[in-house]
Amino acid sequence: MAQCEQGYLCEVCGEEVEDITGSDLYLRYVLGEVDPEKLHIAPERHIRCNPTLAQFITAEGFEAVVIEGFFGKSNLDPEFVAIEEARVTQGYLRLRDVFGIEGLPLTDYPLPGVMDRWSVDNEAASDSDDDARLVDGHRQTHHLDLVAEEPGHDATTSCSDSPGIGSLRL
Numbered sequence: 001m002a003q004c005e006q007g008y009l010c011e012v013c014g015e016e017v018e019d020i021t022g023s024d025l026y027l028r029y030v031l032g033e034v035d036p037e038k039l040h041i042a043p044e045r046h047i048r049c050n051p052t053l054a055q056f057i058t059a060e061g062f063e064a065v066v067i068e069g070f071f072g073k074s075n076l077d078p079e080f081v082a083i084e085e086a087r088v089t090q091g092y093l094r095l096r097d098v099f100g101i102e103g104l105p106l107t108d109y110p111l112p113g114v115m116d117r118w119s120v121d122n123e124a125a126s127d128s129d130d131d132a133r134l135v136d137g138h139r140q141t142h143h144l145d146l147v148a149e150e151p152g153h154d155a156t157t158s159c160s161d162s163p164g165i166g167s168l169r170l
């Protein structure tokens with residue numbers, strides 16, 4: 001974010017995602033669907049630009065997203081829809097809440113309980129080493145591997161203004 005001095009750009013529509021209450025990435029983060037370690041490199045998207053998830057938000061003040069076809073709510077199992085509506089709407093309301101709390105650590109954003117899955121995953125990934133410092137070393141390596149695999153948030157394309165060319169006048 002510092003590079004461009006602007007918010008992240010939506011990978012779907014190319015417009016800026018102005019704050020986290022409109023961010024699909026942060027919505028999925030509070031729902032526990034985005035690894036905290038990958039949050040800073042994952043591509044950003046508007047909530048509305050990910051309609052298969054956005055359709056489950058039924059909050060007041062959020063204009064309902066309706067999609068047709070196989071993944072549309074009307075074609076899904078009503079029980080599944082009810083569960084998803086409750087879950088995703090709760091996540092969206094959580095986003096609004098954390099947006100209003102100044103200085104809240106990023107790790108406190110997610111809904112209660114959802115961070116647990118990531119700490120469990122980390123323990124599973126670091127073998128059964130007794131030495132805590134060694135375990136940390138393993139985690140580091142593991143995360144670096146993950147970063148390398150991830151296509152990531154391409155900051156360069158959103159900052160493609162070339163400073164040299166325009167100012168070259170003879």
Ligand SMILES: [Zn+2]
Nearest residue numbers: 010013046049
């Ligand atoms: Zn968008």
